[in-house]
Amino acid sequence: MVKDVVKTLKVRIKKEVLTTRKKERLRRITGRDTRIIEKYVRIIHHNRRKICTKTKKGKIRVHRGKLDELTLTTSKVKEEERRKNVPHDLKKMFPYCSHNEFQECRDIAVQLYEQGYRPNNTRPPIKRARRQLINAKRFVLVHLPKEKNNTLARWWVGIRDSLDTWKRNTPYHQKLWLPLEMSTFHQKELKKGRIKSLELRYKRSTHEWWVYFQLRVLPPPSFYPPKKKSSSSLPPAVLGIDLGINIPAAGVLLTPKKKLTSEEIKFWYTKQWNKINHRYKLKLSRLQRKAALNDQSGKKHQVYRFLSLLRRRYRNVKLSYIHQFISEVVQTIETYARRYDLFVVVGYPKNVRKDKGKGNSARKFRRKLHQWNFSLVLTLLRRALILRGFDPHRILTVEERGTSSHCTRCGRKVVRPVRGLVHCPSCNYTFHSDLTGAMNIARKFLGALFRPRGTTITDYLTGQRFSSSHFTVCRGLSHWLQPQ
Numbered sequence: 053m054v055k056d057v058v059k060t061l062k063v064r065i066k067k068e069v070l071t072t073r074k075k076e077r078l079r080r081i082t083g084r085d086t087r088i089i090e091k092y093v094r095i096i097h098h099n100r101r102k103i104c105t106k107t108k109k110g111k112i113r114v115h116r117g118k119l120d121e122l123t124l125t126t127s128k129v130k131e132e133e134r135r136k137n138v139p140h141d142l143k144k145m146f147p148y149c150s151h152n153e154f155q156e157c158r159d160i161a162v163q164l165y166e167q168g169y170r171p172n173n174t175r176p177p178i179k180r181a182r183r184q185l186i187n188a189k190r191f192v193l194v195h196l197p198k199e200k201n202n203t204l205a206r207w208w209v210g211i212r213d214s215l216d217t218w219k220r221n222t223p224y225h226q227k228l229w230l231p232l233e234m235s236t237f238h239q240k241e242l243k244k245g246r247i248k249s250l251e252l253r254y255k256r257s258t259h260e261w262w263v264y265f266q267l268r269v270l271p272p273p274s275f276y277p278p279k280k281k282s283s284s285s286l287p288p289a290v291l292g293i294d295l296g297i298n299i300p301a302a303g304v305l306l307t308p309k310k311k312l313t314s315e316e317i318k319f320w321y322t323k324q325w326n327k328i329n330h331r332y333k334l335k336l337s338r339l340q341r342k343a344a345l346n347d348q349s350g351k352k353h354q355v356y357r358f359l360s361l362l363r364r365r366y367r368n369v370k371l372s373y374i375h376q377f378i379s380e381v382v383q384t385i386e387t388y389a390r391r392y393d394l395f396v397v398v399g400y401p402k403n404v405r406k407d408k409g410k411g412n413s414a415r416k417f418r419r420k421l422h423q424w425n426f427s428l429v430l431t432l433l434r435r436a437l438i439l440r441g442f443d444p445h446r447i448l449t450v451e452e453r454g455t456s457s458h459c460t461r462c463g464r465k466v467v468r469p470v471r472g473l474v475h476c477p478s479c480n481y482t483f484h485s486d487l488t489g490a491m492n493i494a495r496k497f498l499g500a501l502f503r504p505r506g507t508t509i510t511d512y513l514t515g516q517r518f519s520s521s522h523f524t525v526c527r528g529l530s531h532w533l534q535p536q
Contacts, residue, residue, distance in 0.1 A: 059241075062265075064263075065230050074230070081213065082254065084146060085153070092162075096119065097170060120158070124142065191212070193208075194210065196208070205232060208231055230263075232263065241267065242265075242267070245267040286393040288528055289393065294399050294487075297420050300322070304491040308528060320384075328373075374425065394446065396447050397450055400451055401426055444511075449511055454492075456486070459481055460488055462478055507520055
């Protein structure tokens, strides 16, 4: 009979899709557990004569029950057996930590001490932030099917978040859900055994979080059913999106067809937001003027309080309209993704505020430009698409410098006879300026694919580099680079 074997499986956490709150929560939980482990190691070392014994082979063994008598109080036992006072009360030092989590940290500290780790004044403390979860009650591994496209990842692990606790009749701990980068190799290894425990670790060299699963490997089954290979038979397409100030965004979809149709051109525009935005700006300017007059006269007034309230309300309304705009863009992208093997390319207005500084543009335009939250829009849009199952290399941002000032047919410099239109003097082609920018953004991405081999495509928003091998499907759209 084949005996069970304990095996470690290492899986990376997708830090690029983690929110700021989750990163902070994960850092606080693991940092607190690392400090508790360090406390346990020092308590064991100072009381080693009471709780440590030696085996016949000379190895040190720590008595866990005696260690609990020094560190943890008890309440759910008989009155005469309760421990109300202990020499090292860890519950007072870490009040939000549960009894089970103390025992998890105790087991790690005992394991470290038995392996030879000894604390002293010259030795630095434990550097690796870690958290070990023993029972299935304190962590959950979930696999979502492919039919659910509104997910950040297929595989999730939920750990007990004791920092976020609801105290009703009994304490209720929420779960902190972390997305995993699970490959086919990891899935095959998980099928071979049962998860005994897991451990979270942070690598300082790469600034990444990893999950270490402790697997109890079972005897291999005689047969695994073959997995069907899924190949996408959809035609390729590239959606270029140009962000703007007056018109929030314009999009052009480049397909294997050589002509654009009305279905492949899209504007995202809300007239109601322009009216609300103008109204709030008038109120803010009046209150700012009133506050300046009160400052000059030396009078104290409640204008500053009203001004802060109005700014907060304006920020909340603005964020709500930004989220509404992003939901409309995502809805359109999802309809395109059902028909095409889609890649989304958005223009990144790099150094736009420096180029349109004082002396190069009107004052009214500069005010609108400095209130333009294009970085927030790009971040939220990318996160919303990844939540719906898009891969990171399918959502790219490229530099949009010069995309609205060159013709989409011949590629030469154009002029703007009217606001919102561009006219090419060489080929006499007239088109909308935002659609010209969106089409040139998509063509700029396609042009980067036909560079020499070994080149990479950089995402301007995140700084990630992707190999050109990820975009070989888009080589069938090369006819859009030729003069139309």
